Amino acid sequence: MLRILLFSLLIMGTFLSACSGESTSSNSVMSSDENGEPDDKQVLNISEESEIPTMDPSMATDVVAFQWLASTMDGLYRFGKNGEIESGIAKSHEVSRDGKIWTFNLREDAKWTNGDPVTAHDFVYSWRRAVNPEVGSEYGPYMFSGVVENAEAVSKGEKPVEELGVKAIDDTTFEVQLEKPIPYFKELTTFTTFLPLNQKFVEKHGEDFALTADALLANGPFTFTEWEAGEGWVLEKNEDYWDEKNVKLEKINVNVVKEVSTSVNLYESGDLDRTGLTAEFVDKYGSSPEFSTIRxxxxxxxxxxxxxxxxxxxxxxxxxxxxxxxxxxxxxxxxxxxxxxxxxxxxxxxxxxxxxxxxxxxxxxxxxxxxxxxxxxxxxxxxxxxxxxxxxxxxxxxxxxxxxxxxxxxxxxxxxxxxxxxxxxxxxxxxxxxxxxxxxxxxxxxxxxxxxxxxxxxxxxxxxxxxxxxxxxxxxxxxxxxxxxxxxxxxxxxxxxxxxxxxxxxxxxxxxxxxxxxxxSAKLQKPYVKGTYRNPMGSGYIYKYSYIEAK
Structure with a gap:
């Protein structure tokens, strides 16, 4: 069950005063010491100000969904340490001389949490779905049009989805035909709308897909095990993840806490490991070693x-x-x-x-x-x-x-x-x-x-x-x-x-x-939380390498 937060008691908490702090860069590690010994209890407790509207990659438009899709899903590539792009489902890729054909070589050991392999067909299905006018994705036409061949015509209903410039050469070879050379296309593939989808699973759940924990399928570092509307959600390490050896956290507890004052009280009581701060709390905590700001x-x-x-x-x-x-x-x-x-x-x-x-x-x-x-x-x-x-x-x-x-x-x-x-x-x-x-x-x-x-x-x-x-x-x-x-x-x-x-x-x-x-962003974070990176596009944190250091 989700951790029970005793809001009525914690609101009574008091705060120490403070006056100033130092800024860190947007790509910096939240805590620079990555050489400590992990704690036996690899559980991170954090909060979000808002509920997740949907975890459907084709339909998500908000930073809360982007955060948790990035935590549970791998696309062709993903953001990793220090904001650098690292391998996801793609092991490598080749680009044609004219810059228009990208061929991605997919890993054979990537799995969905239902046991199915992640294949090139999952990317073909997802990308077609994102531009299918019957689906109604906002980001699909926006991200694909003018980038992937025929995306705009498909999104307008002028061509069938089968004419989108994507092809599964075989299970582990995914080919993309671009409208024109896109020098930042590799970076684009890290974005939510470009994630793969398991067609059989999506169609099985229909309109309920991605709205509850039972209607979610992961292929990334973590997987949803609980999701209570308006309350929060729980993620656990995905033991079937292709890179699970580098994932140290066993669980992430996320509670929806709309008021910063409540979140600060929960942080002070030890129920949260990180909290954002508003102006009145910056003045109180600015000189704390647990305080930092970024732009x-x-x-x-x-x-x-x-x-x-x-x-x-x-x-x-x-x-x-x-x-x-x-x-x-x-x-x-x-x-x-x-x-x-x-x-x-x-x-x-x-x-x-x-x-x-x-x-x-x-x-x-x-x-x-x-x-x-x-x-x-x-x-x-x-x-x-x-x-x-x-x-x-x-x-x-x-x-x-x-x-x-x-x-x-x-x-x-x-x-x-x-x-x-x-x-x-x-x-x-x-x-x-x-x-x-x-x-x-x-x-x-x-x-x-x-x-x-x-x-x-x-x-x-x-x-x-x-x-x-x-x-x-x-x-x-x-x-x-x-x-x-x-x-x-x-x-x-x-x-x-x-x-x-x-x-x-x-x-x-x-x-x-x-x-x-x-x-x-001003925040407090417990010193034992290590290896957490900022997403360089500003949409949250990278938890794949996070861990709790032994106290």
Missing amino acids: KPSLLYIKMNQENEVLSNENARKAIQRIINKENVANVILNNGATPIGGTMPAEFVSHPESNKDFREINGNLVPYDTEKAKEHWKKAKEELGMEEVELNLLGDDIGVSKKMTAYFKDQLEQLEGLTINVQSVPFKERLRRNSEMEYELQNYVWLPDYLDANTFMNLWVTDGANNKTGYASEEYDQLIKRANNELAQKPVERFEAFLKAEKLLIKEDAVIAPIYQKG
Whole structure:
């Protein structure tokens, strides 16, 4: 059974005060000593703020699912120590001279937890399923279109799934035909949507697939043994994993804990081995040797649904971009290593191929905090709309820090005369659904990179893009992204500069989103937890090499 957490008693816990701490890089090991002796009790106890909506690789769109799919599944390749790509189901691969045909040689000792071998046919089935319009995957068309041959036509129902550019030469040889050379294709194969699926198992469970522990099949380091909706889940070491000798943890207990204060109390009592921290706790624990912060390559911004009459107005959107004090958000509300941002590309993510200057440094802050300018735009917007009083809904998650953030945004936005903001705090899964259906007006939204290339942030906003969900459509923007990924694909300087221009158009001219901050993370972790690495794409931790050191 899941560990029973005595919340009512632990809430009474008290805290020691502290004042400062040192940052670590996003790819650093959580604890640098990997030479200690493992403890006999290899059990890690952690928490998540949100439930997993689904563990279906074709349907998952959120970081919680990405985290636990990465812990239970191997794709062709996976992220390992220090964020380096390592072998998964693929032992090796070859690429044709023109860069369009990738042939993956699969290992023969990889198994599913039902005993079936993992074969090339599992990749063919999964990748076809991801772009099958009848399945309705969001990420499938987004990740495969323009990459794997015929993916876009298949996802639009213009060609049958059998014409997707994938082929099982035999059980251990998987061939992929690309639309064009993709220099980061190996990195793409580490992403959730590219994971294999066992067709027999998926079809047996039908609509219930990947929604309970009994309806899950693993081929990675761990496997789900319990999953209680709203409460948490338990993972245990997969004894049939091809690399099980390098997996030291026997069990990972995960409890859903929405409030940071509760999580901190559980950490203090010894019921959790790691907890995230919000601003008030950073001040208390900052000097603790168990404290650390990182800056993640992910952003929080306010999405604005242009199907709404008010938000279809460019001046209204520009007012919203400039009225929020982003310094206060990052340094006061969060105080966890987050930094204000004025674009859609995070800092320290990609650099100019010649000057090596950071993308964010080159384009700078495209929408600085400026209340006077914001109010000027708002006055023009009301005149153009013929409105004096405006009411907008702001959608956010119902967990502690998100609720505080949404309340702060409401206060800031209502500085615009005549504007009333109605806050809608909903469970994470419900917010994802409303975003997918565009059932929102304003929304707090986070985006993490899917691969190490500027395109992962820039192609979000193309017309009718699977992750656009704002109603934005710009032929000029579409052309810039198209050129960057086609005729400029082998011209890195020109490609980079096309992305710079596209960001200025997106943020400064068209005001599609209101960028707020680049995410940071402050946490406490017990010193006996060793060998845990950050996923370099910002979607959580790598537990394959984690262990509990003997105390």
